[in-house]
Amino acid sequence: MWSTLLIPITATLAATAVHAATSPAAVGANSSWGRSKGSETVAKGDISNGTTSQIIFHPDFPNHKLRIQKSILCDDGDTIYSGYLDIAEHSHMFFSLAESRDKPDEDALLLWLNGGPGCSSMTGFLLENGPCLVTNEGKSSTFNPYSWNSNANMIFLDSPVNVGFSKARKHVNTSHEAAEDIYIFMQLFYRAFPELAKNHFHVMGESYAGMYIPNVASVILDKNKHLDGATPDTIHVPLVSMAIGNGFVEIVAALRGQVDFACGKGIYNTSTCHKLNSQINTCRSSTATCRQNSTQLNCLQAEVDCISLDEPYDSTGLNPYDYTKKCDRSPSKDGPLCYKQASWIPTYLNLPKIRAELGVDFKAKPFEECSVSVYDAFILSGDWVSNTPALISELLESGIKLLAYVGVNDVVCNYVGVRRWTNAMQWQGQLKYVNAPFTEFKMPNGKDVGKTKSSGPLTYLEVDGAGHMVPHDKPVEALEMINRWIRGGQF
Numbered sequence: 001m002w003s004t005l006l007i008p009i010t011a012t013l014a015a016t017a018v019h020a021a022t023s024p025a026a027v028g029a030n031s032s033w034g035r036s037k038g039s040e041t042v043a044k045g046d047i048s049n050g051t052t053s054q055i056i057f058h059p060d061f062p063n064h065k066l067r068i069q070k071s072i073l074c075d076d077g078d079t080i081y082s083g084y085l086d087i088a089e090h091s092h093m094f095f096s097l098a099e100s101r102d103k104p105d106e107d108a109l110l111l112w113l114n115g116g117p118g119c120s121s122m123t124g125f126l127l128e129n130g131p132c133l134v135t136n137e138g139k140s141s142t143f144n145p146y147s148w149n150s151n152a153n154m155i156f157l158d159s160p161v162n163v164g165f166s167k168a169r170k171h172v173n174t175s176h177e178a179a180e181d182i183y184i185f186m187q188l189f190y191r192a193f194p195e196l197a198k199n200h201f202h203v204m205g206e207s208y209a210g211m212y213i214p215n216v217a218s219v220i221l222d223k224n225k226h227l228d229g230a231t232p233d234t235i236h237v238p239l240v241s242m243a244i245g246n247g248f249v250e251i252v253a254a255l256r257g258q259v260d261f262a263c264g265k266g267i268y269n270t271s272t273c274h275k276l277n278s279q280i281n282t283c284r285s286s287t288a289t290c291r292q293n294s295t296q297l298n299c300l301q302a303e304v305d306c307i308s309l310d311e312p313y314d315s316t317g318l319n320p321y322d323y324t325k326k327c328d329r330s331p332s333k334d335g336p337l338c339y340k341q342a343s344w345i346p347t348y349l350n351l352p353k354i355r356a357e358l359g360v361d362f363k364a365k366p367f368e369e370c371s372v373s374v375y376d377a378f379i380l381s382g383d384w385v386s387n388t389p390a391l392i393s394e395l396l397e398s399g400i401k402l403l404a405y406v407g408v409n410d411v412v413c414n415y416v417g418v419r420r421w422t423n424a425m426q427w428q429g430q431l432k433y434v435n436a437p438f439t440e441f442k443m444p445n446g447k448d449v450g451k452t453k454s455s456g457p458l459t460y461l462e463v464d465g466a467g468h469m470v471p472h473d474k475p476v477e478a479l480e481m482i483n484r485w486i487r488g489g490q491f
Contacts, residue, residue: 056192058184060234063088066188069359071096074132074141078149079104082358085185087161087168093185094158094165096122096358097193098131098149108200108240108486110154111182111216115207115248117175117383118374120164120367121156124206126345129471129478130156138347146475151483153196155189157182159212162374165349165360165367173377175386179215183223183237190235200240202486207413207468210247211383214391217242217400241401242392243485246413246468249388250421251302252287255309256280257417262313264416265323272312279309290385299382306384313411322409322467337369339472345369393427401457403485407466407473408450415462422460429456441481441491449477452491461491 056066068083079099084092100107112129114121126134129148132141148154158164159182160172172178190197203213203220220237227236248254259280263273283306290299313320319327319338327338335343348354349367356362378384392402404422406415423434433455441450441461452461461481466473470481484491 054192056188058188058191058233061184061187064184064188066185066192067359068192071357071359073354073357074143078131078147080131084166084359085181085188087181087184091161091168091170092166093161093181094358094360095185095189096125096156098125098147098154098156100149100151100153101147102151104153105195106199108152108202109196110148110152110482110486111186111201111203112148112154112156113159113203113205113209113212113216115205115209115212116163116370116375117160117208117211117378118163118371119208120158120345120369121205122158122164122349122367123342123345123369124471125156126348127339127341127472128469129475129482130154134341134344134348136344138344139351141348144475146471146479148471148479148482150479152202152486153199157185160374163371164369165358165364167364171374171377173381174383175211175215175378175388176219178212179219182216183219186220186237187234190237197235197238199238200486201238202241202243203239204243204245204482206245206247206470208248210244210249210413211386211388213242213244213247214249214388214395217395218391221395221398221400239400241403241485242395243403243405243482245470246406246410247404247418248413249392249418251306251384252280252284253417253421253424254413255283255306255417257414257420258313258411259309261411261414261416262323267316267318267323267411268312276309276312279305283309287385290382291387294382296380296382299385300380302385303379303382310412318411319467320411321469322407322473323411324409325467342369389421389425393425396427396429396457399457401459403459403461403481405461405463405470405481407463407468407470409466409473410468412468419460422458429458432456433458439491443477443480449474454491459485459491 054068065086068081071080071082073080080096082096084094086092112121112124114123124130126132126141131144131147131149133144135142158166160178161168162171203216205213217239220239224236227234259276262268286302286305290302317326319325321338328334329336334340346367346369396402404418406418408415436453436455438451438453440448441452443449450461450463463470463474463477471478
């Protein structure tokens, strides 16, 4: 989720462009996984002996440690762990792990990242595809029967730092920098959960995570290539695929897609469409200038020129994440994110008993679903204008698969834009992918719920009746989709 922050920051952007430790974490002794006991691995306690806390160290990353606590949420019987990756003294990245409900020792490991930039992955945990769904205006949560941990182990990571429960004195302001932190997190994570190092690993997320995910995969792939002769303590991360839902991947495709979608649906009048279509050329030109000469001024100007294409939608009164619904952003109605339940998440995660269950320091700042300061930092760095499809093409040619799925009712990261960048992306299989036919995406009972096309490692899939958050809008179809994907099945 990201567009809700666009309008208030556009004026600031334009002006800038013109003027160029939480408490010790614990793990219960009854986990279905073993725990590593090698030298320098367990610094406090030994889970195999039934102690209640575990802190993981890694000799290759001496300034980092991982603290873990077993948690109980929504009274559903799921095994959940939470904790922090401590990066030096003043930077801490929060995570929550939901163990697979099926075969945790054998099932794949998924890493989930929400977008923003600056929005917490606990949104996914409590509103979309996590084990619990927030209820009762944030006073409680309940079991999610369609959670993606039904058949997979799933990490929800608050990345970059200063998002959600993560905290730091200094912002991370690029997707690549955030990816470097995530790689180190995975190395310490595998020290804590060594049984998962043999299972397939998939990086997934939605919206601006379309920028994060390829960077994470690229860093992992690069680090894996350089492991030969390195210390045996650093492992080969078994990355298999990426899955990007309603992804913001390429700024021109995304913003032009918004205009084409809104004009095609009759949301904008002819005059507005004519004006915006002329602005698209400016967006495209300034983006090219930024990529050729990536000064801060050039890239800020590109962001101003492109993001302004989003502005007219705010006056329509429609939900930008699902154009078939209206949105009243007042707190008593739909809230700032246009989903009333989304406003319940901070209420729930700021309950003292829930913060204690997750191992959050009682002195830590209140949970915020999205961080404006992180958003601003990514804007000012020019991250939005990065040529992410170029990264994806390298990953595809290295054998890393991509599922680009999209709910067809979304406006902000809609299927028009996603079709455009997947078709335009230059890689060895481009021509075959462009010419591949669409087929129906069917449920096991034969019901048509969307359409899909695929060639080699690249698969594109549309989900009918869903908006920006496919797991929220179509949970049954989303679970079927992701189960087939991680099992290597066909759509």
